[in-house]
Amino acid sequence: MAEKHGDVTRRGFGKTLAAATAAVGPAATAASAQIATPGPGQFGPVVVGNYRPVDQIVMGGIGIRSRGMADLRMLLGDERVKFVGIADVREDAREAVKSTVDGYYKTNECKMYRDAAEILARPDIDALLIATSDRWHGLMAMWAAQSGKDIYIEKPGAMSINESYAMADNVNRYGIVYQSGAQRKNQYAFEFAVGLARSGKLGRLTAVHADTAIGLGTVDEGGHSWWPEEKPEPDSLVFDWDKWLGPCLWRPYNSNYKDRGRGLFWDFHAGLLEWASHTVAMAQWAADMEHTQPVEYIPEGPNFRGDGLIERYTIRCRYANGIQLILRNHSWRLLGSCSNLFEGTEGWVEVGDSGRIEVSDNLKSLVPKKTGRAYDPTAEHLREFVSCIRSRTPPRANAIATCNTHVASHAAWIASQLNRRLEWDPEKRMFINDEEANRMRSRAYREPWRAEALATSM
Amino acid sequence: MAQQTTGTTQASPQPAAPKPAPPKRPPLPTIPPELDALSIWKMGAPALVAMLKDPKSTLFQKAIACKKLSISGGKDAIPPMAALLSHPQLSCYARFGMEPNPDPSVDDAFRAALPKLSGKLQIGVINSIGVRRDAKAVGALAKLLEHSDTDIAQSAAASLGMIGGHEASRALQAALRQTQSPVFPVAARAMLLCAEDVIVKDRAHGLTLYRELSAETMPKPVRLAALRILNAAGPAPEYTNRWPAPTGEAAKQDKSGFLGR
Numbered sequence: 001m002a003e004k005h006g007d008v009t010r011r012g013f014g015k016t017l018a019a020a021t022a023a024v025g026p027a028a029t030a031a032s033a034q035i036a037t038p039g040p041g042q043f044g045p046v047v048v049g050n051y052r053p054v055d056q057i058v059m060g061g062i063g064i065r066s067r068g069m070a071d072l073r074m075l076l077g078d079e080r081v082k083f084v085g086i087a088d089v090r091e092d093a094r095e096a097v098k099s100t101v102d103g104y105y106k107t108n109e110c111k112m113y114r115d116a117a118e119i120l121a122r123p124d125i126d127a128l129l130i131a132t133s134d135r136w137h138g139l140m141a142m143w144a145a146q147s148g149k150d151i152y153i154e155k156p157g158a159m160s161i162n163e164s165y166a167m168a169d170n171v172n173r174y175g176i177v178y179q180s181g182a183q184r185k186n187q188y189a190f191e192f193a194v195g196l197a198r199s200g201k202l203g204r205l206t207a208v209h210a211d212t213a214i215g216l217g218t219v220d221e222g223g224h225s226w227w228p229e230e231k232p233e234p235d236s237l238v239f240d241w242d243k244w245l246g247p248c249l250w251r252p253y254n255s256n257y258k259d260r261g262r263g264l265f266w267d268f269h270a271g272l273l274e275w276a277s278h279t280v281a282m283a284q285w286a287a288d289m290e291h292t293q294p295v296e297y298i299p300e301g302p303n304f305r306g307d308g309l310i311e312r313y314t315i316r317c318r319y320a321n322g323i324q325l326i327l328r329n330h331s332w333r334l335l336g337s338c339s340n341l342f343e344g345t346e347g348w349v350e351v352g353d354s355g356r357i358e359v360s361d362n363l364k365s366l367v368p369k370k371t372g373r374a375y376d377p378t379a380e381h382l383r384e385f386v387s388c389i390r391s392r393t394p395p396r397a398n399a400i401a402t403c404n405t406h407v408a409s410h411a412a413w414i415a416s417q418l419n420r421r422l423e424w425d426p427e428k429r430m431f432i433n434d435e436e437a438n439r440m441r442s443r444a445y446r447e448p449w450r451a452e453a454l455a456t457s458m
Numbered sequence: 459m460a461q462q463t464t465g466t467t468q469a470s471p472q473p474a475a476p477k478p479a480p481p482k483r484p485p486l487p488t489i490p491p492e493l494d495a496l497s498i499w500k501m502g503a504p505a506l507v508a509m510l511k512d513p514k515s516t517l518f519q520k521a522i523a524c525k526k527l528s529i530s531g532g533k534d535a536i537p538p539m540a541a542l543l544s545h546p547q548l549s550c551y552a553r554f555g556m557e558p559n560p561d562p563s564v565d566d567a568f569r570a571a572l573p574k575l576s577g578k579l580q581i582g583v584i585n586s587i588g589v590r591r592d593a594k595a596v597g598a599l600a601k602l603l604e605h606s607d608t609d610i611a612q613s614a615a616a617s618l619g620m621i622g623g624h625e626a627s628r629a630l631q632a633a634l635r636q637t638q639s640p641v642f643p644v645a646a647r648a649m650l651l652c653a654e655d656v657i658v659k660d661r662a663h664g665l666t667l668y669r670e671l672s673a674e675t676m677p678k679p680v681r682l683a684a685l686r687i688l689n690a691a692g693p694a695p696e697y698t699n700r701w702p703a704p705t706g707e708a709a710k711q712d713k714s715g716f717l718g719r
Contacts, residue, residue: 146647148679173650174679175686227493227518249521249554250547436529439558444528444589446550447582448609452616452647454655 057389060085060119061129062140064097067154068131071181072097074379075129076104080386084125087113089240090258114240116140120147127177127389130154134270135248138163141178141399142451145170150177152385155277156270157402161410162442165429166453168403177392178399179385182281184338185396186384187377189351190282192368193342197286201363202344207324208287209341210279211332211352212272212315212409226265228254247445271413272327273406278338280327281397281405286342287323290401293408295320297415297422315412320426327412333358414440498522503530510538520548524555533561540567549579553586565592572598581613588617596621600629603637603645611637612644619648622655627667634670646671646680653684665691 059081064072075081083105086097094112101110113119119128120143127150130140138158144151151171157180158164171178184190196202230252233241241253248267257268272280284290294317317325332339335352342349347360355372381397388395407429414437415422423432431437445451498509498519506523509515515523520542527535536559542552556564568587572595575583584602587595599621602614615633618626630652633645649671657664668691671684 146679148682173654174683226489226495229490249525249550435560439529439560442558442589444550444554444557444586447553447578447585448613450581450585450588450613450616452619452644452651454620454622454651 056080056082057126057386058124059083059127059129060087060122060125061097061131062087062116062119063093063130063132063136064088065090065093065131067181068129069096069100070378071129071131071152071154071382072100074376074382075386076101077379078383078386080390083129084109085111085113085119085122087116087119089114089243091238114237115243116143120144120149125149127151128153131181133244133268134273135159135268136246138167139247139445139449139451141167142170142453145174145176145178146452148174148176150385150389152179152181152382154181155402156273156406156409157277157399158406159270160441160443161407161414161429162453163451164403164406164410166451168399169453171399175392176399177385177388177395178402179381179388179395180277180281180397180399180402181378181381182278182397182402182405183377183381184278184282184353185285186380187355188374189355189357189371190340192357193340193349193351194282194286196347196349196359196363196366197342197344198288201346201366202342202348203346205287205323205342205344207326207341207343208283209326209328209339209343210276210283211329211337211339212276212279212327212412213274213329213337227251228256231255245446247443247449249446270406270410272409272416273413275338276327276409276412277402277405279340280325280409281401282340283325283342284401284405284408285396286340287319287325289319289323289325290404292319292426293404293411293424294318294325295424295426297412297424299412299416299419299421313416315416317408317412325408327409410441492516493518495522495525499526501526503527503532503535506531507535507538510535510542517547521551524548524551527555528558531555531559533563535559536561536563536567540571543567543571543583544575544579546579549582553582557586557589565590565594568592569595569598577607581610584610584613584617588613588620591621593621593623593625596623596625596629599626600632603629603633603641608640611641615641615645615648617648619651622652624656624660624663627652627656627663631667631670643677643680646676650680650683653687657687 057080059075061068061072061083064086072083076083083101086094086101088094088097094114098110098112102108111119119125128140128144130137130144130151130153132140132154134156137153137156138160141151141153141157158167170176197205197208231254233253234255236242239258244258245251251267257265296318298316300314300316312330313328314330315327317327319325332341332352333350335350335356335358336354337352339350339352347363349357349359349363351357355374357367357371359367384395394400407426411422411424411431414431417440418434418437422434422437424430425432430441495518498506499522501509501523506527509519509523510527524539524542527539531539536556539552539555542548545552556567565587568583568590569592571583572580572587584599587599596618599614599618603611603618605611605614615630618630627649630645630649634642634649637645649667653664653667653671656667665688668684668687671680672688674681676684
């Protein structure tokens with residue numbers, strides 16, 4: 001980013017320089033004018049400060065479609081960011097991003113790439129917005145880290161326990177700022193609930209509950225996996241099937257994968273992490289357990305069949321200090337999706353995506369009179385990421401917190417698939433005395449893809 | 459949406475338009491029985507091994523058998539899976555089944571397959587050797603660092619870094635002297651992994667590797683990563699007299715976590 005250039009590009013000096021020189025002044029004015037007219041309400045809140053183009057963080061994107069496009073619109077509204085390129089295996093997605101970016105900046109400068117390697121090789125890009133499908137997240141994050149680029153990445157961050165560790169190890173090794181798309185960490189209702197838990201208002205914390213809703217039920221509706229009918233592959237310039245498939249096991253092409261329904265296949269799905277990426281992350285935060293994972297996992301109920309087919313489930317996990325982490329898809333108070341409940345000896349709080357907050361009677365006076373979802377937390381989450389790039393501090397959904405959330409969720413999923421109690425050693429990164437479970441910690445990548453990482457214990 | 463007339467007063471809300479009927483969810487596709495994995499998934503390891511050996515088994519059956527054997531396969535599952543390492547579509551399934559299997563015959567099978575393969579299939583086996591950290595393969599991988607196919611040379615470098623140890627670090631040091639892009643940056647990253655492994659067992663040698671990686675000729679992300687470790691390891695030599703690191707009992711009590719102490 002521009003700050004790399006130095007000591008002379010700090011905000012104050014940039015401001016002085018802009019005022020003192022005609023060369024910088026008009027450019028800055030033009031940029032401000034563009035930012036001030038971001039279009040008809042489709043972009044995120046405009047962040048205006050004393051920032052000058054010389055201070056801007058240069059960003060690119062990989063794999064941006066529906067969810068990523070929402071992130072992109074928020075980023076474009078942030079004056080601290082300049083978005084310059086998109087890599088995608090889909091021609092229509094590349095062109096949609098270019099159109100959005102160029103339309104916002106009123107330029108024709110957003111570059112398009114078919115191969116992520118090309119955008120990773122650009123030395124002028126400081127950070128990446130990565131919003132590919134799940135199967136690519138882990139590898140893309142590792143590549144970005146190895147290229148020295150900061151990362152905002154949609155969740156889930158990894159497809160397996162070992163990939164979670166490999167991702168976090170690479171991010172830490174290369175000193176990268178990483179924020180996963182667990183935007184509820186910047187949403188008021190959830191922050192409030194976490195605050196109650198961490199400030200002792202609930203007394204001694206006994207259990208943190210996470211709504212992991214979908215995940216088990218949608219994995220492999222037809223058993224562990226199946227192959228739809230083979231169709232002719234499209235022109236790779238329009239849709240590169242091999243790169244879309246990426247590190248996943250080979251299977252014959254069918255257009256349904258790219259258009260809909262890939263979540264039905266275990267190969268493309270990260271188990272519980274569709275929602276656990278959010279709700280287990282909040283639970284770990286509330287319990288002050290972001291540095292570790294539960295040590296015990298017990299799937300409860302008669303419905304675990306070992307093939308992924310299940311409608312109602314509870315997975316009861318326990319941290320070493322005795323606090324329970326309970327993953328379940330039932331019995332919530334209907335406060336919206338991605339709910340969390342935190343229970344202590346002196347009270348409880350439950351929140352969800354509606355923004356409403358329910359608490360035990362003794363805590364009602366603490367709840368704001370007006371609750372509800374007043375803003376999109378994604379904007380705040382992205383702003384935090386950009387601020388952390390400038391300060392070089394870890395954001396709330398940093399790589400270590402994300403890794404530990406994912407390891408806990410993957411471990412719970414493995415326990416459910418094996419339908420038995422598992423013990424986990426966070427230090428050794430292994431299940432205790434369960435070879436089958438340990439084998440399920442990883443997924444071998446299809447050639448030629450590889451993760452450059454120190455393998456965990458075999 | 460209701461019109462806002464002033465800062466504090468809102469016009470009465472417009473009657474809500476009737477909600478359109480939600481789109482019908484498309485029914486789940488019918489799965490042809492020959493492409494349904496569930497029946498294969500429920501088989502025991504002996505039946506799955508037999509399925510792999512049966513010449514009449516389909517591509518799909520062998521693929522799912524390998525997936526399930528990744529969890530339940532024993533030593534006897536290795537040879538039939540290793541036989542698929544040269545198969546263009548099933549090689550990835552064979553590696554998927556073999557990689558997590560703790561039996562040492564997996565390493566023997568990967569090493570045996572290495573010289574018989576080429577292109578992407580060889581790269582896949584190189585990558586699996588790296589994941590399994592098979593130290594016996596270091597010699598064979600070191601030779602591949604000079605391969606004319608730079609993709610193979612890069613994979614060999616990466617796997618050497620993952621295996622770690624002195625022998626792998628020597629091979630990578632040589633590669634860093636002799637290679638250029640695109641192998642050089644991968645070798646540099648691999649050396650970073652190697653150094654991370656070596657410093658735990660041999661601190662002095664590990665720091666030597668980090669010093670080499672801090673050279674200005676190294677890729678910037680690698681150089682910065684090495685410098686962070688060296689900074690944490692303690693002051694540079696010319697400053698050691700001014701800020702000596704604690705020794706003896708003081709060093710034992712030092713909980714700073716600095717590698718230099």
